[in-house]
Amino acid sequence: MDRLLTAEAALADWYGEFELPEGAVAEWRIGPARFQVVHRFGEWRVSQQRDEGLPLHAEVAFDDVEPMPEDKVERFVYADQSGVFHVQPLLPDRSVVSRPAAPLFVPAGEAVRLYVTVPLWLQLSVGKQRKRLLEVPSYRPSDTWFGPTTMTGELCYALRSRCRLYLEDAEFVPYRAHIPVQIRNQASKQLSLERVCVPVRQLSLYVTRDGRFWTDEVGLEQRDEGGSLAALRLGGKAPKEAVDAQRIATSRDAPGRRTAIHAFSALFNL
Incomplete structure:
Protein backbone atom coordinates (compact mmCIF):
# COMPACT_ATOMS: atom_id res chain seq x y z
CA MET A 1 0.00 0.00 0.00
CA LEU A 90 1.16 -5.17 11.61
CA LEU A 91 0.27 -8.26 13.57
CA PRO A 92 0.80 -8.22 17.37
CA ASP A 93 4.31 -8.42 18.79
CA ARG A 94 3.56 -11.53 20.91
CA SER A 95 1.77 -14.83 20.45
CA VAL A 96 -1.97 -14.66 21.10
CA VAL A 97 -4.17 -17.05 23.08
CA SER A 98 -7.82 -17.63 22.21
CA ARG A 99 -10.50 -20.04 23.45
CA PRO A 100 -13.24 -21.80 21.47
CA ALA A 101 -16.72 -20.40 22.17
CA ALA A 102 -17.54 -23.79 23.79
CA PRO A 103 -15.46 -26.91 24.60
CA LEU A 104 -14.35 -28.42 21.30
CA PHE A 105 -13.35 -32.02 20.66
CA VAL A 106 -11.81 -33.46 17.49
CA PRO A 107 -12.19 -37.28 17.28
CA ALA A 108 -9.42 -39.43 15.83
CA GLY A 109 -9.20 -39.10 12.06
CA GLU A 110 -11.22 -35.85 11.94
CA ALA A 111 -10.22 -32.28 11.07
CA VAL A 112 -11.48 -28.81 11.94
CA ARG A 113 -10.87 -25.31 10.61
CA LEU A 114 -10.98 -22.48 13.15
CA TYR A 115 -10.91 -18.73 12.69
CA VAL A 116 -9.08 -16.59 15.23
CA THR A 117 -9.17 -12.79 14.98
CA VAL A 118 -6.46 -10.56 16.41
CA PRO A 119 -6.18 -6.76 16.82
CA LEU A 120 -3.70 -4.97 14.59
CA TRP A 121 -0.66 -2.99 15.68
CA LEU A 122 0.15 0.23 13.79
CA GLN A 123 3.75 1.17 13.06
CA LEU A 124 4.25 4.92 12.62
CA SER A 125 7.17 6.07 10.49
CA VAL A 126 8.24 9.19 8.60
CA GLY A 127 10.08 10.10 5.42
CA LYS A 128 10.63 8.13 2.24
CA GLN A 129 13.04 5.90 4.18
CA ARG A 130 10.28 5.13 6.69
CA LYS A 131 12.21 5.89 9.85
CA ARG A 132 10.30 4.21 12.63
CA LEU A 133 8.88 6.35 15.42
CA LEU A 134 6.82 3.89 17.46
CA GLU A 135 4.10 1.22 17.36
CA VAL A 136 0.54 1.78 18.56
CA PRO A 137 -1.82 -1.17 19.27
CA SER A 138 -5.36 -0.63 18.02
CA TYR A 139 -6.39 -2.57 21.12
CA ARG A 140 -3.96 -3.99 23.65
CA PRO A 141 -5.20 -7.30 25.09
CA SER A 142 -4.39 -8.33 28.63
CA ASP A 143 -1.29 -10.39 29.40
CA THR A 144 -1.45 -14.13 29.94
CA TRP A 145 1.05 -16.94 30.42
CA PHE A 146 0.87 -19.96 28.16
CA GLY A 147 2.79 -23.09 29.04
CA PRO A 148 2.75 -26.20 31.23
CA THR A 149 4.65 -24.50 34.09
CA THR A 150 5.70 -21.04 35.20
CA MET A 151 9.21 -21.91 34.02
CA THR A 152 8.26 -23.30 30.60
CA GLY A 153 6.15 -21.25 28.23
CA GLU A 154 5.86 -17.67 27.06
CA LEU A 155 4.15 -14.39 27.83
CA CYS A 156 1.25 -13.89 25.41
CA TYR A 157 -1.82 -11.74 24.85
CA ALA A 158 -5.23 -13.10 25.91
CA LEU A 159 -7.88 -12.44 23.28
CA ARG A 160 -11.49 -11.56 23.98
CA SER A 161 -12.52 -13.00 20.63
CA ARG A 162 -13.35 -16.70 20.36
CA CYS A 163 -12.13 -19.36 17.98
CA ARG A 164 -14.95 -19.59 15.45
CA LEU A 165 -15.94 -22.59 13.36
CA TYR A 166 -17.69 -20.45 10.75
CA LEU A 167 -16.33 -17.29 9.19
CA GLU A 168 -19.77 -15.65 9.14
CA ASP A 169 -19.84 -15.90 12.95
CA ALA A 170 -16.74 -13.68 13.16
CA GLU A 171 -17.90 -10.06 13.22
CA PHE A 172 -16.17 -7.80 10.70
CA VAL A 173 -13.97 -5.33 12.54
CA PRO A 174 -11.78 -3.09 10.34
CA TYR A 175 -8.77 -3.20 12.67
CA ARG A 176 -8.64 -6.97 13.26
CA ALA A 177 -7.09 -9.75 11.17
CA HIS A 178 -8.47 -13.26 10.56
CA ILE A 179 -6.18 -16.25 11.15
CA PRO A 180 -7.37 -19.58 9.65
CA VAL A 181 -6.15 -22.55 11.73
CA GLN A 182 -6.51 -25.99 10.12
CA ILE A 183 -6.18 -28.87 12.61
CA ARG A 184 -6.01 -32.56 11.71
CA ASN A 185 -6.14 -35.25 14.39
CA GLN A 186 -4.15 -38.22 13.07
CA ALA A 187 -3.71 -39.67 16.55
CA SER A 188 -5.61 -42.66 17.91
CA LYS A 189 -7.26 -40.66 20.68
CA GLN A 190 -9.64 -37.72 20.77
CA LEU A 191 -8.15 -34.23 20.78
CA SER A 192 -9.57 -31.70 23.26
CA LEU A 193 -9.10 -28.02 22.41
CA GLU A 194 -9.34 -25.65 25.35
CA ARG A 195 -6.98 -22.81 24.50
CA VAL A 196 -5.24 -22.05 21.23
CA CYS A 197 -1.91 -20.21 21.17
CA VAL A 198 -0.95 -18.81 17.77
CA PRO A 199 2.61 -17.44 17.21
CA VAL A 200 1.56 -14.48 15.07
CA ARG A 201 5.11 -13.11 14.84
CA GLN A 202 5.75 -15.78 12.19
CA LEU A 203 2.77 -14.84 9.99
CA SER A 204 2.43 -12.34 7.14
CA LEU A 205 -0.46 -9.89 6.84
CA TYR A 206 -2.78 -9.53 3.83
CA VAL A 207 -5.75 -7.34 2.93
CA THR A 208 -8.60 -7.95 0.47
CA ARG A 209 -10.59 -5.45 -1.56
CA ASP A 210 -13.43 -5.44 0.97
CA GLY A 211 -11.01 -4.21 3.66
CA ARG A 212 -10.64 -7.47 5.58
CA PHE A 213 -7.23 -8.39 6.94
CA TRP A 214 -5.93 -11.96 6.80
CA THR A 215 -2.82 -13.93 7.71
CA ASP A 216 -1.21 -17.05 6.30
CA GLU A 217 -3.08 -20.25 7.01
CA VAL A 218 -1.72 -22.17 10.01
CA GLY A 219 -1.91 -25.93 9.62
CA LEU A 220 -0.95 -28.56 12.14
CA GLU A 221 -1.40 -32.23 12.74
CA GLN A 222 -1.76 -34.21 15.95
CA ARG A 223 0.18 -37.48 15.85
CA ASP A 224 0.67 -40.41 18.20
CA GLU A 225 4.43 -40.05 18.46
CA GLY A 226 4.83 -38.91 22.05
CA GLY A 227 1.58 -36.95 21.89
CA SER A 228 3.31 -33.95 20.35
CA LEU A 229 1.97 -31.61 17.72
CA ALA A 230 5.00 -32.17 15.52
CA ALA A 231 3.64 -31.57 12.02
CA LEU A 232 3.07 -27.94 11.15
CA ARG A 233 2.60 -25.85 8.04
CA LEU A 234 2.57 -22.11 7.43
CA GLY A 235 0.72 -21.36 4.21
CA GLY A 236 3.19 -18.79 2.89
CA LYS A 237 0.41 -17.07 0.97
CA ALA A 238 -3.05 -15.66 1.52
CA PRO A 239 -5.61 -18.32 2.54
CA LYS A 240 -8.31 -19.51 0.13
CA GLU A 241 -10.95 -17.32 1.79
CA ALA A 242 -8.97 -14.15 0.99
CA VAL A 243 -9.73 -13.69 -2.72
CA ASP A 244 -7.50 -11.17 -4.54
CA ALA A 245 -5.57 -10.47 -1.33
CA GLN A 246 -2.46 -8.31 -1.29
CA ARG A 247 0.36 -8.87 1.18
CA ILE A 248 1.05 -5.65 3.06
CA ALA A 249 3.43 -6.85 5.80
CA THR A 250 5.86 -9.74 6.14
CA SER A 251 6.29 -11.71 9.35
CA ARG A 252 8.14 -10.11 12.25
CA ASP A 253 10.24 -13.28 12.67
CA ALA A 254 11.59 -15.57 10.00
CA PRO A 255 9.82 -18.93 10.52
CA GLY A 256 12.92 -21.00 11.25
CA ARG A 257 12.24 -24.70 11.65
CA ARG A 258 13.45 -25.03 15.24
CA THR A 259 11.55 -21.96 16.43
CA ALA A 260 8.37 -23.02 14.64
CA ILE A 261 8.35 -26.54 16.06
CA HIS A 262 9.01 -25.20 19.57
CA ALA A 263 6.12 -22.73 19.26
CA PHE A 264 3.64 -25.20 17.82
CA SER A 265 4.52 -28.03 20.17
CA ALA A 266 2.75 -25.99 22.85
CA LEU A 267 -0.04 -24.68 20.64
CA PHE A 268 -2.78 -26.38 22.63
CA ASN A 269 -3.37 -27.28 26.24
CA LEU A 270 -3.75 -31.05 26.05
Whole structure:
Protein backbone atom coordinates (compact mmCIF):
# COMPACT_ATOMS: atom_id res chain seq x y z
CA MET A 1 0.00 0.00 0.00
CA ASP A 2 2.85 2.38 -0.83
CA ARG A 3 0.69 5.18 -2.16
CA LEU A 4 0.86 8.84 -1.21
CA LEU A 5 -2.49 10.22 -0.07
CA THR A 6 -3.59 13.83 0.06
CA ALA A 7 -5.80 14.92 2.94
CA GLU A 8 -8.91 14.64 0.76
CA ALA A 9 -8.09 11.18 -0.64
CA ALA A 10 -7.07 9.83 2.75
CA LEU A 11 -10.55 10.22 4.24
CA ALA A 12 -11.46 6.80 2.82
CA ASP A 13 -8.16 5.15 3.83
CA TRP A 14 -6.73 5.07 7.31
CA TYR A 15 -3.36 3.45 6.57
CA GLY A 16 -0.64 3.91 3.97
CA GLU A 17 1.35 7.06 3.21
CA PHE A 18 0.05 10.55 3.99
CA GLU A 19 1.34 13.99 3.11
CA LEU A 20 1.48 16.08 6.29
CA PRO A 21 3.36 19.35 5.58
CA GLU A 22 4.84 21.46 8.36
CA GLY A 23 2.06 22.73 10.62
CA ALA A 24 -0.34 19.90 9.71
CA VAL A 25 -2.32 18.02 12.37
CA ALA A 26 -4.05 14.66 11.87
CA GLU A 27 -5.88 12.28 14.19
CA TRP A 28 -6.41 8.55 13.73
CA ARG A 29 -9.32 6.81 15.50
CA ILE A 30 -8.81 3.08 15.24
CA GLY A 31 -11.22 1.28 17.50
CA PRO A 32 -10.46 2.30 21.10
CA ALA A 33 -7.11 3.81 20.05
CA ARG A 34 -6.72 7.49 19.25
CA PHE A 35 -3.45 9.06 18.25
CA GLN A 36 -2.67 12.54 16.96
CA VAL A 37 0.27 13.53 14.79
CA VAL A 38 1.59 17.09 14.56
CA HIS A 39 4.34 18.00 12.12
CA ARG A 40 6.50 20.91 13.26
CA PHE A 41 9.82 22.24 12.05
CA GLY A 42 12.44 19.59 12.79
CA GLU A 43 10.14 17.31 14.74
CA TRP A 44 7.05 15.11 14.79
CA ARG A 45 4.76 15.02 17.82
CA VAL A 46 2.62 11.98 18.61
CA SER A 47 -0.07 11.84 21.30
CA GLN A 48 -2.04 8.76 22.35
CA GLN A 49 -5.33 8.26 24.14
CA ARG A 50 -7.79 5.40 24.69
CA ASP A 51 -11.56 5.58 24.32
CA GLU A 52 -13.90 3.53 26.47
CA GLY A 53 -15.55 0.50 24.90
CA LEU A 54 -14.62 -1.10 21.60
CA PRO A 55 -15.92 1.11 18.77
CA LEU A 56 -15.77 -0.48 15.33
CA HIS A 57 -14.58 2.49 13.31
CA ALA A 58 -11.22 3.06 11.63
CA GLU A 59 -10.75 6.57 10.26
CA VAL A 60 -8.43 9.56 10.00
CA ALA A 61 -9.41 13.22 10.39
CA PHE A 62 -7.58 16.37 9.32
CA ASP A 63 -10.05 19.05 10.39
CA ASP A 64 -11.60 19.99 13.75
CA VAL A 65 -8.95 18.07 15.69
CA GLU A 66 -8.91 19.02 19.35
CA PRO A 67 -5.34 18.88 20.72
CA MET A 68 -4.61 16.26 23.37
CA PRO A 69 -3.04 17.29 26.69
CA GLU A 70 0.68 18.10 26.63
CA ASP A 71 1.46 15.31 29.11
CA LYS A 72 0.46 12.76 26.46
CA VAL A 73 2.88 14.08 23.83
CA GLU A 74 6.00 12.22 22.63
CA ARG A 75 8.43 14.23 20.48
CA PHE A 76 10.66 12.82 17.73
CA VAL A 77 13.35 14.96 16.11
CA TYR A 78 13.64 14.55 12.35
CA ALA A 79 15.41 16.96 10.03
CA ASP A 80 13.76 15.89 6.76
CA GLN A 81 10.82 18.21 6.12
CA SER A 82 9.27 16.20 3.26
CA GLY A 83 6.09 15.68 5.28
CA VAL A 84 5.70 11.98 4.44
CA PHE A 85 4.01 10.07 7.27
CA HIS A 86 3.34 6.34 7.06
CA VAL A 87 0.91 4.12 9.01
CA GLN A 88 1.72 0.42 8.57
CA PRO A 89 -0.65 -2.26 9.94
CA LEU A 90 1.16 -5.17 11.61
CA LEU A 91 0.27 -8.26 13.57
CA PRO A 92 0.80 -8.22 17.37
CA ASP A 93 4.31 -8.42 18.79
CA ARG A 94 3.56 -11.53 20.91
CA SER A 95 1.77 -14.83 20.45
CA VAL A 96 -1.97 -14.66 21.10
CA VAL A 97 -4.17 -17.05 23.08
CA SER A 98 -7.82 -17.63 22.21
CA ARG A 99 -10.50 -20.04 23.45
CA PRO A 100 -13.24 -21.80 21.47
CA ALA A 101 -16.72 -20.40 22.17
CA ALA A 102 -17.54 -23.79 23.79
CA PRO A 103 -15.46 -26.91 24.60
CA LEU A 104 -14.35 -28.42 21.30
CA PHE A 105 -13.35 -32.02 20.66
CA VAL A 106 -11.81 -33.46 17.49
CA PRO A 107 -12.19 -37.28 17.28
CA ALA A 108 -9.42 -39.43 15.83
CA GLY A 109 -9.20 -39.10 12.06
CA GLU A 110 -11.22 -35.85 11.94
CA ALA A 111 -10.22 -32.28 11.07
CA VAL A 112 -11.48 -28.81 11.94
CA ARG A 113 -10.87 -25.31 10.61
CA LEU A 114 -10.98 -22.48 13.15
CA TYR A 115 -10.91 -18.73 12.69
CA VAL A 116 -9.08 -16.59 15.23
CA THR A 117 -9.17 -12.79 14.98
CA VAL A 118 -6.46 -10.56 16.41
CA PRO A 119 -6.18 -6.76 16.82
CA LEU A 120 -3.70 -4.97 14.59
CA TRP A 121 -0.66 -2.99 15.68
CA LEU A 122 0.15 0.23 13.79
CA GLN A 123 3.75 1.17 13.06
CA LEU A 124 4.25 4.92 12.62
CA SER A 125 7.17 6.07 10.49
CA VAL A 126 8.24 9.19 8.60
CA GLY A 127 10.08 10.10 5.42
CA LYS A 128 10.63 8.13 2.24
CA GLN A 129 13.04 5.90 4.18
CA ARG A 130 10.28 5.13 6.69
CA LYS A 131 12.21 5.89 9.85
CA ARG A 132 10.30 4.21 12.63
CA LEU A 133 8.88 6.35 15.42
CA LEU A 134 6.82 3.89 17.46
CA GLU A 135 4.10 1.22 17.36
CA VAL A 136 0.54 1.78 18.56
CA PRO A 137 -1.82 -1.17 19.27
CA SER A 138 -5.36 -0.63 18.02
CA TYR A 139 -6.39 -2.57 21.12
CA ARG A 140 -3.96 -3.99 23.65
CA PRO A 141 -5.20 -7.30 25.09
CA SER A 142 -4.39 -8.33 28.63
CA ASP A 143 -1.29 -10.39 29.40
CA THR A 144 -1.45 -14.13 29.94
CA TRP A 145 1.05 -16.94 30.42
CA PHE A 146 0.87 -19.96 28.16
CA GLY A 147 2.79 -23.09 29.04
CA PRO A 148 2.75 -26.20 31.23
CA THR A 149 4.65 -24.50 34.09
CA THR A 150 5.70 -21.04 35.20
CA MET A 151 9.21 -21.91 34.02
CA THR A 152 8.26 -23.30 30.60
CA GLY A 153 6.15 -21.25 28.23
CA GLU A 154 5.86 -17.67 27.06
CA LEU A 155 4.15 -14.39 27.83
CA CYS A 156 1.25 -13.89 25.41
CA TYR A 157 -1.82 -11.74 24.85
CA ALA A 158 -5.23 -13.10 25.91
CA LEU A 159 -7.88 -12.44 23.28
CA ARG A 160 -11.49 -11.56 23.98
CA SER A 161 -12.52 -13.00 20.63
CA ARG A 162 -13.35 -16.70 20.36
CA CYS A 163 -12.13 -19.36 17.98
CA ARG A 164 -14.95 -19.59 15.45
CA LEU A 165 -15.94 -22.59 13.36
CA TYR A 166 -17.69 -20.45 10.75
CA LEU A 167 -16.33 -17.29 9.19
CA GLU A 168 -19.77 -15.65 9.14
CA ASP A 169 -19.84 -15.90 12.95
CA ALA A 170 -16.74 -13.68 13.16
CA GLU A 171 -17.90 -10.06 13.22
CA PHE A 172 -16.17 -7.80 10.70
CA VAL A 173 -13.97 -5.33 12.54
CA PRO A 174 -11.78 -3.09 10.34
CA TYR A 175 -8.77 -3.20 12.67
CA ARG A 176 -8.64 -6.97 13.26
CA ALA A 177 -7.09 -9.75 11.17
CA HIS A 178 -8.47 -13.26 10.56
CA ILE A 179 -6.18 -16.25 11.15
CA PRO A 180 -7.37 -19.58 9.65
CA VAL A 181 -6.15 -22.55 11.73
CA GLN A 182 -6.51 -25.99 10.12
CA ILE A 183 -6.18 -28.87 12.61
CA ARG A 184 -6.01 -32.56 11.71
CA ASN A 185 -6.14 -35.25 14.39
CA GLN A 186 -4.15 -38.22 13.07
CA ALA A 187 -3.71 -39.67 16.55
CA SER A 188 -5.61 -42.66 17.91
CA LYS A 189 -7.26 -40.66 20.68
CA GLN A 190 -9.64 -37.72 20.77
CA LEU A 191 -8.15 -34.23 20.78
CA SER A 192 -9.57 -31.70 23.26
CA LEU A 193 -9.10 -28.02 22.41
CA GLU A 194 -9.34 -25.65 25.35
CA ARG A 195 -6.98 -22.81 24.50
CA VAL A 196 -5.24 -22.05 21.23
CA CYS A 197 -1.91 -20.21 21.17
CA VAL A 198 -0.95 -18.81 17.77
CA PRO A 199 2.61 -17.44 17.21
CA VAL A 200 1.56 -14.48 15.07
CA ARG A 201 5.11 -13.11 14.84
CA GLN A 202 5.75 -15.78 12.19
CA LEU A 203 2.77 -14.84 9.99
CA SER A 204 2.43 -12.34 7.14
CA LEU A 205 -0.46 -9.89 6.84
CA TYR A 206 -2.78 -9.53 3.83
CA VAL A 207 -5.75 -7.34 2.93
CA THR A 208 -8.60 -7.95 0.47
CA ARG A 209 -10.59 -5.45 -1.56
CA ASP A 210 -13.43 -5.44 0.97
CA GLY A 211 -11.01 -4.21 3.66
CA ARG A 212 -10.64 -7.47 5.58
CA PHE A 213 -7.23 -8.39 6.94
CA TRP A 214 -5.93 -11.96 6.80
CA THR A 215 -2.82 -13.93 7.71
CA ASP A 216 -1.21 -17.05 6.30
CA GLU A 217 -3.08 -20.25 7.01
CA VAL A 218 -1.72 -22.17 10.01
CA GLY A 219 -1.91 -25.93 9.62
CA LEU A 220 -0.95 -28.56 12.14
CA GLU A 221 -1.40 -32.23 12.74
CA GLN A 222 -1.76 -34.21 15.95
CA ARG A 223 0.18 -37.48 15.85
CA ASP A 224 0.67 -40.41 18.20
CA GLU A 225 4.43 -40.05 18.46
CA GLY A 226 4.83 -38.91 22.05
CA GLY A 227 1.58 -36.95 21.89
CA SER A 228 3.31 -33.95 20.35
CA LEU A 229 1.97 -31.61 17.72
CA ALA A 230 5.00 -32.17 15.52
CA ALA A 231 3.64 -31.57 12.02
CA LEU A 232 3.07 -27.94 11.15
CA ARG A 233 2.60 -25.85 8.04
CA LEU A 234 2.57 -22.11 7.43
CA GLY A 235 0.72 -21.36 4.21
CA GLY A 236 3.19 -18.79 2.89
CA LYS A 237 0.41 -17.07 0.97
CA ALA A 238 -3.05 -15.66 1.52
CA PRO A 239 -5.61 -18.32 2.54
CA LYS A 240 -8.31 -19.51 0.13
CA GLU A 241 -10.95 -17.32 1.79
CA ALA A 242 -8.97 -14.15 0.99
CA VAL A 243 -9.73 -13.69 -2.72
CA ASP A 244 -7.50 -11.17 -4.54
CA ALA A 245 -5.57 -10.47 -1.33
CA GLN A 246 -2.46 -8.31 -1.29
CA ARG A 247 0.36 -8.87 1.18
CA ILE A 248 1.05 -5.65 3.06
CA ALA A 249 3.43 -6.85 5.80
CA THR A 250 5.86 -9.74 6.14
CA SER A 251 6.29 -11.71 9.35
CA ARG A 252 8.14 -10.11 12.25
CA ASP A 253 10.24 -13.28 12.67
CA ALA A 254 11.59 -15.57 10.00
CA PRO A 255 9.82 -18.93 10.52
CA GLY A 256 12.92 -21.00 11.25
CA ARG A 257 12.24 -24.70 11.65
CA ARG A 258 13.45 -25.03 15.24
CA THR A 259 11.55 -21.96 16.43
CA ALA A 260 8.37 -23.02 14.64
CA ILE A 261 8.35 -26.54 16.06
CA HIS A 262 9.01 -25.20 19.57
CA ALA A 263 6.12 -22.73 19.26
CA PHE A 264 3.64 -25.20 17.82
CA SER A 265 4.52 -28.03 20.17
CA ALA A 266 2.75 -25.99 22.85
CA LEU A 267 -0.04 -24.68 20.64
CA PHE A 268 -2.78 -26.38 22.63
CA ASN A 269 -3.37 -27.28 26.24
CA LEU A 270 -3.75 -31.05 26.05
